[in-house]
Amino acid sequence: MNAAIYVRVSTDQQAEKGYSIDTQLEACRKYALELGATNIEEFVDNGYSGAFIDRPALTSLREKLKKKLFDVVIAYAPDRLARKTIHLLIISEEIEKAGALRKFASVNFESTSEGELMYKFQGIVAEYEKEKIKERTMRGKRGKASKGLVISNAKPFGYLFDPEKNTYVINELEAEIIRMIFDFIVKEEMGTARICKELNARGIPSPRKKKSWIVSSVHRILTNTLYKGIIYSMKYRYEKIGLNQRKRTLRPETEWIPIPVPAIVDEVTWQAAQKQLQKNKDFAKRNLRHDYLLNGLVTCAKCGRAMVISHSGSKQLISYYACLSQKSSSYLYSDQEPCTARQVPTKLLDEYVFDYLMELCNNPAKITEYLECIPRNKDIDKQQAALAQMIKAEKDLIQQKETVLRWFRQKMLTEGEVESQLKEIRGQLLDIANMKKTYEAELAAASSSSSSPAEIVATIRGNLYKENFTVQEKRSALQAILDRVIVERVDHTRGRGSRPEIHVQLKLK
Numbered sequence: 001m002n003a004a005i006y007v008r009v010s011t012d013q014q015a016e017k018g019y020s021i022d023t024q025l026e027a028c029r030k031y032a033l034e035l036g037a038t039n040i041e042e043f044v045d046n047g048y049s050g051a052f053i054d055r056p057a058l059t060s061l062r063e064k065l066k067k068k069l070f071d072v073v074i075a076y077a078p079d080r081l082a083r084k085t086i087h088l089l090i091i092s093e094e095i096e097k098a099g100a101l102r103k104f105a106s107v108n109f110e111s112t113s114e115g116e117l118m119y120k121f122q123g124i125v126a127e128y129e130k131e132k133i134k135e136r137t138m139r140g141k142r143g144k145a146s147k148g149l150v151i152s153n154a155k156p157f158g159y160l161f162d163p164e165k166n167t168y169v170i171n172e173l174e175a176e177i178i179r180m181i182f183d184f185i186v187k188e189e190m191g192t193a194r195i196c197k198e199l200n201a202r203g204i205p206s207p208r209k210k211k212s213w214i215v216s217s218v219h220r221i222l223t224n225t226l227y228k229g230i231i232y233s234m235k236y237r238y239e240k241i242g243l244n245q246r247k248r249t250l251r252p253e254t255e256w257i258p259i260p261v262p263a264i265v266d267e268v269t270w271q272a273a274q275k276q277l278q279k280n281k282d283f284a285k286r287n288l289r290h291d292y293l294l295n296g297l298v299t300c301a302k303c304g305r306a307m308v309i310s311h312s313g314s315k316q317l318i319s320y321y322a323c324l325s326q327k328s329s330s331y332l333y334s335d336q337e338p339c340t341a342r343q344v345p346t347k348l349l350d351e352y353v354f355d356y357l358m359e360l361c362n363n364p365a366k367i368t369e370y371l372e373c374i375p376r377n378k379d380i381d382k383q384q385a386a387l388a389q390m391i392k393a394e395k396d397l398i399q400q401k402e403t404v405l406r407w408f409r410q411k412m413l414t415e416g417e418v419e420s421q422l423k424e425i426r427g428q429l430l431d432i433a434n435m436k437k438t439y440e441a442e443l444a445a446a447s448s449s450s451s452s453p454a455e456i457v458a459t460i461r462g463n464l465y466k467e468n469f470t471v472q473e474k475r476s477a478l479q480a481i482l483d484r485v486i487v488e489r490v491d492h493t494r495g496r497g498s499r500p501e502i503h504v505q506l507k508l509k
């Protein structure tokens with residue numbers, strides 16, 4: 001067993017009391033023999049401060065350590081090796097790397113508070129090393145990214161991955177579909193739901209393999225910078241939060257690294273698409289709140305289902321009340337034929353109903369006419385049938401939801417796919433729940449007795465009390481008075497010069 005002994009005294013004898021070279025050497029030699037050393041080499045720094053690591057004997061010891069010449073390095077006390085913790089750590093690490101033990105003759109160093117502190121420091125150093133490695137890998141990733149190389153080999157829709165060049169190449173077939181989607185929104189100003197419908201109607205394969213297009217897939221394509229030729233690396237930070245769970249947070253934009261990829265659409269088109277998306281969003285919001293006076297009140301006279309807002313025209317600017325069977329995806333995908341009722345322009349019906357009620361208000365003789373409009377008993381059967389249909393559709397959807405979740409558990413669907421599927425189902429369930437409520441209310445109302453003409457006039461007058469209404473005031477007045485508006489379009493004219501004719505029945509609350 002080869003031992004190295006290191007001893008040191010500084011010039012400041014006062015401070016080094018009890019640390020004479022002889023004392024140190026004696027203790028260290030004794031300890032070396034106790035440890036079973038057969039060869040001992042001594043390194044003596046006489047007159048050197050422990051504050052610096054650059055000492056001749058120490059340097060020579062460290063060089064020999066590199067050659068792994070010793071099994072143990074003995075010093076009298078830690079401060080002989082170095083006075084600064086960082087130096088002590090460096091030397092300790094070198095001893096350890098050389099496969100040797102570090103021992104102190106004067107104290108059982110490991111059990112002193114100083115020793116404990118050393119251990120803690122070593123822990124910190126290990127931690128620091130880990131950080132350094134992590135940082136190096138990130139730097140590698142960043143380096144790769146800044147050289148324009150794609151890191152992930154996940155193949156996005158529209159591209160193939162070239163593993164040799166670490167880059168994406170355009171998949172012309174899929175790229176054509178992407179260009180079509182951008183055309184739909186930019187040139188024809190379609191909304192995402194409409195685009196979905198068009199794509200599905202044309203039988204165009206979706207990124208979800210054999211399944212149909214859904215709004216979220218279209219939206220994702222339209223908002224992905226990939227298609228204008230840029231992907232961002234280092235956009236997200238991932239943290240491990242569980243065994244198989246990672247949390248994803250967006251990094252500040254300054255940290256993102258753009259990587260150029262072949263573009264499928266140009267910048268101008270891409271920006272135009274973003275603008276149109278925002279426009280659609282604003283439009284939808286506006287519609288939802290105010291524009292339609294009777295939204296939620298209209299019933300299809302032909303089949304008894306609710307009628308919902310629908311848009312048409314090249315810019316989707318003309319709105320209609322349309323029978324739900326023609327609009328809701330829960331009907332579209334069922335085997336039932338949609339109802340043939342024609343759509344009714346919202347403007348026409350809104351104005352008609354409002355004017356009619358004003359008239360009723362000013363001319364109570366008309367009340368008798370109104371009373372004849374109350375749905376007769378045969379409608380109750382229709383309502384009940386419709387309600388039963390709703391309940392069945394609801395059950396089917398709940399089952400569908402369970403299937404989706406089961407597939408997810410069996411890893412047949414990704415989290416993203418499940419999310420969009422569930423969102424779709426949730427939306428449909430909400431639709432159905434709303435419709436069920438109206439049908440139930442209607443059935444209850446149909447079996448209860450109706451109000452007297454005087455009461456009706458009072459209700460209408462109470463709400464339509466003023467001359468000039470804002471759209472919002474009109475809407476809340478109508479919603480307060482009316483329970484149902486049952487409508488059927490009866491003319492057969494079409495196109496530009498068409499003159500829609502409608503039959504309307506009103507049910508007051």
Ligand SMILES: [Zn+2]
Pocket residue numbers: 300301302303304305323324325339340341
């Ligand atoms: Zn209908």
